[in-house]
Amino acid sequence: MDIRVKICGLKEPEHVAAAAEAGAAYVGFVFFEKSPRNVSLERARDLALDVPVGVAKVALTVNADDAFLDELVDTVPLDMLQLHGKESPERVAEVRARYGLPVMKAIGIAEEADVAQIDLYGAVADQLLVDAKAPKGAALPGGNGLSFDWRLVNRKYWPAPWMLAGGLTPDNVAEAIRMTGARQLDLSSGVESAPGVKDPKLIRAFMDAVKAA
Numbered sequence: 596m597d598i599r600v601k602i603c604g605l606k607e608p609e610h611v612a613a614a615a616e617a618g619a620a621y622v623g624f625v626f627f628e629k630s631p632r633n634v635s636l637e638r639a640r641d642l643a644l645d646v647p648v649g650v651a652k653v654a655l656t657v658n659a660d661d662a663f664l665d666e667l668v669d670t671v672p673l674d675m676l677q678l679h680g681k682e683s684p685e686r687v688a689e690v691r692a693r694y695g696l697p698v699m700k701a702i703g704i705a706e707e708a709d710v711a712q713i714d715l716y717g718a719v720a721d722q723l724l725v726d727a728k729a730p731k732g733a734a735l736p737g738g739n740g741l742s743f744d745w746r747l748v749n750r751k752y753w754p755a756p757w758m759l760a761g762g763l764t765p766d767n768v769a770e771a772i773r774m775t776g777a778r779q780l781d782l783s784s785g786v787e788s789a790p791g792v793k794d795p796k797l798i799r800a801f802m803d804a805v806k807a808a
């Protein structure tokens with residue numbers, strides 16, 4: 596089975612190269628000032644220009660307004676927008692129509708009741724990122740290195756393609772794939788040596804573990 600991986604929160608050209616060389620299908624850039632993975636528009640543009648053809652460039656934003664998104668899409672060559680805040684289904688549809696780019700909506704999962712959100716957003720988004728819900732009071736709405744109970748999404752069918760995210764590592768990814776049937780994966784902390792610092796060895800180890808799964 597061909598599994599597509601998104602490595603998120605890249606800040607350095609050598610880490611973008613390591614992700615692409617290891618076989619990542621997507622690379623993600625974070626635009627959220629409180630994050631240790633935050634990049635400026637100019638930095639992201641430089642990183643994006645070096646991404647090999649065939650690897651999708653994803654911009655992650657949190658409750659961004661049109662003014663910011665206008666500047667983002669004018670500055671950075673992108674293939675997808677990831678909305679990782681409290682954007683409503685209407686806002687997802689609006690962003691999709693305004694920018695003409697595929698939109699991936701992140702859904703935070705902590706309990707069974709959260710799973711219904713997947714159907715709701717699946718009707719308006721091009722892709723869904725099924726992620727662990729951030730704990731109350733967390734500084735970041737994602738990228739916390741926490742998993743959710745994978746039994747909640749055990750081999751479900753949804754209207755839009757989806758990625759599994761939340762606390763994935765080289766050590767647990769085989770089990771995550773087995774339990775959920777996910778065909779796409781997204782991760783950040785699990786391939787870092789410190790918050791916001793990607794480690795090429797961990798990127799390769801993760802991709803090897805996916806290939807072996």
Ligand SMILES: O=C(O)c1ccccc1NCC(=O)[C@H](O)[C@H](O)COP(=O)(O)O
Pocket residue numbers: 603604623625627630631632633655657679726735736737738739740741760761762763781782783784785
């Ligand atoms: O990664 C961040 O710093 C971040 C900041 C603000 C909103 C979302 C963020 N990350 C979201 C991602 O797409 C992560 O890759 C996803 O939540 C999984 O993260 P992790 O559990 O660290 O693998």
